[in-house]
Amino acid sequence: MSVRSPTVREGKLRSLQPTKPFAYARASDTAFEMEQMKPVRFLKYAVIIIALLLTLAPVYWMITISFKREVDQFALPPKWFVFTPTLEHYADAFINRSFGQYLFNSLFVAVASTICALVIGTLAAYALARFRLPWNLDRKLALWILSTRMFPAIVTAVPLFLIMRAVWLVNTRVSLIIVYTGLNLPFVVWMMRGFFAEVPRDLEEAAMVDGDSRMGAFWRVVLPLVAPGLAATAVFCLIVSWNEFLFALVLTQTDDAMTLPVGIAGRVTQYGIKWGAMSAAAVVAMVPILVFALSVQRYLVRGLSLGAVKG
Amino acid sequence: MSSVDSKKGVGDWVSGVGSDRTIAYLLIAPTIAVLLALTIYPLIYSIKVSFESSSGTATLQNFTRLFTDQFFLSALSHTFVYAAIALTVEFLLGLGLALLLDSQIRARNVWRTMLLVPMMLPPVVVGVVWRLMLNSNFGAVNGTLKSFGVNADALTWTASPKLAMASVIIADVWQWTPFMFLILLAGLQAIPREPYEAALVDGSTAWQTFRHVTLPLLKPAILIALLLRTMELLRVFDHIFILTEGGPGLATETLGLYIYRTAFRFSNFGYAAAMSFVLLLITNIISAGYIRLLQTRET
């Protein structure tokens, strides 16, 4: 990427008093790290450890709840480590209730809608990044695409239900795939537009001089270069589709199409919440997305550093 | 930047050879088609019902009611309070963590990975987790405070009119600070090294470098992160629905909850749609502000 001149004016910096080098700045040489004072380094790790505790303790707590008997779940003082483990809540979720089916529905819907959104959205993003259209249409379209995310889902849910009923798609996984594709498209377009803008045009032009068509060049030259971006975008789409609750609630009617979040919320009963079964289901809902997201998070961060920043 | 590159080959890329432009339209068409199908009908439907009374006659009562409805006005102010506090806290914590992990640190990827966990959880689950943690009698938070000898009896969290808002904000901050952190960290790592080296040579302090080098270069990432979060915060629904259902009283009832209740429980879609237009208008105004700020950078 091209480097913009920092907004710092040289004169202004020079006039400042020279002091110790800053602690956090990005300097690559290890000598610099050695210079860092021990207390500063200690403090840094201490802050990180505290942040990690605050981040992970609630998740850990939920996991323990899923393995605790009801009498231990609300014990005082809280039983963080020592309790009699049980699998009864998992058995309840997967044998007595249809969480296996919900899991399958969630996987199917999330993967299919992510693929659809990526294919459709990437093409549009490429066009918006590469072609200038008359009347500034490319820019206006990009903004319009983003603005479709602003309308509250709560209100679109009912009319969408009516549409799906008209085309006999209520209570099908297809209806969720269509809606989630629409939900993810704006994000895909914006992310991918940023990545495409990063790819120098010279590469495509060279390929086209060598006899490739425009789309051939896109396919063979540009797409491989934005692969990390595609991976990052895919993770986001998967997370959104996997976690979505409201549309899934409104558009599904039976186990045939219900997804995990609907199943989890279903454990809130009139007389209280089945904490154990709900936590067990939540753990099951958490694990696949976590494994996937963490395994590609290398791309996630790299992707964002290009896509989001370029916007 | 694309603006620089695009000067080259203006002839065939910008004004467009006929076939190129056809390709462009063909490529964009599916996206436009899907989004139109999924937004135009809902929009028309919402406009139509918002001008209808419960018996189906044309009326403006859904819009005039907005100004006199105490529940709506309080939901609106709660939404602003919620969004403003959560956004500020998430931004400051996210920026702090991003700066920390951008500095010289061992096992950075391990820390980063673990810090990202909350944003991947279904919001429904996050609501449950925090309802569990914050329960004033059996929750882990008060239980832990008590085992350290703190008298936590008065901390009733979701039950107290004063702490309920704090409780729902805590859950939001917990889940979404990682998102802020991720984008800001990505932004920081994309900043080239040269300006820092220049600043180092100039002997500026940490604060000066941060203020005059890091912040300006991070501005686009900051604005994107704030824009995305603001849009989500203004229509927040899932966690609050599970944590407090808007209570006690109306203490945590945001616009998202009130619209939901009006539409689904009271089946008054007209009024829900009218409120949604207010929410849409607010979101648009704020987003336009961010986008303008973003674009001033590019000119």
Next chain:
Amino acid sequence: MKSTRFVFAIIAVIALAVSGCQRSGTQDTRTLTLAINSGVEGDALKQAAKDYEQQTGIHINIAEFPYANLFEKELIDLNARTGAYDLIMLDDPWFPKFASLNVLTDLMPLLQKRGKSGPDDDFVATSIALGREPYQTGALYALPYVGNSQLFFYRKDLFQKHNLKEPATWDDVLAAAKTISENETNGAPGGGKVYGYVMRAAQGNAAVADFMPIFWAFGGEMFDGAGQPTVNSPEGIAALKFMIELGKYSPPGYASFNADEVGAHLLQGTAAMSINWPAWISSFSDASKSKVIGRMEFGQLPAAKNPGRAEIGNWLIAIPRDAKNIEAAMDFLLWVTQREQMKLSAQRGNPPTRKSLFTDPEMVAKFPSYPAQLRSLESSRPRPRTPLWNEIENAFGIYLSKANSGELTAEDAMNQANAEIKRIVERGQ
């Protein structure tokens, strides 16, 4: 052109991917679909459905939703006339809404077709009345499946210890709550304070359900004969003041309690009295949940100016007007509400709606609280029967919750609630 072909290829792939996903929810006459509540009532119906499948070969699909979403779900689907469900479970306060929309099947013709002149006389009168529109006298649209009505829960061991009698009036309750709160500062199992009383005053259903028995006993009425709200009558305000007074002996934060917090307090032995639903009774003898096994007693709602009356909260089963299999649905409905099936449901923990089961010696031996439950059910009252109840309950609950959390005085809360309910009623006309 190569590039256009590429675009078409992509479109074809998407089309294939979409059409490849199977359509589900195909219906035939050998299939019934039930919308049920996620919880003990729904579980019983689910078990019964399995038995029915085995006996008749009819396939039964179950759609299970949490209490908070079930109503919304059913309303959307019935209103849109999707015919997705052949039978729906509904909580009785929702019934007037469905009846007013005319989306349920009239059961009388179906009964007559089967040679019956009406529903079984064995159903408790207050329960069968709920499924009629207008109330008690009109056409029959639903049969009662679970016969809940509120009971007064109290810890008999603590009452004996402090020489207290089963409270007959709300003043007795207040006095007992004071005694227990003051003396049992360390009496909970595992240490800690026992609160004299515990109630739920979270906005919405919870606060209203716990307030109504007090409100009625104090002589309050929600509406006058002309349908105008009268919650801010002197009786109503006195009742709310009393509720707040009782709240002083309730655990901190009760103004946002729902059923689960109340249940947890009672099961952990940290609260001594409560108004609650019979569904909780079986938990008290379950060692994996309860620390107060054998110490809880279940009595009638206390009186004040008026005799104590419980709020009724029955689960009904109805057949949507657009159901695909009305006849098969009716056969199932009659089968599942007959005596033998309801006995099985009762053994799974749901109070029946048939008198003969409440008095069945075998059942009374198993559920000693049955005589008390029948008395409560027979003298119970329904919530005001209006299609606007959800909205009214929401508004009323908000002000009750605000008064209990100290945000508003009892007078202000009741006056504001009255004004708000009045607006709701006027809008609904």
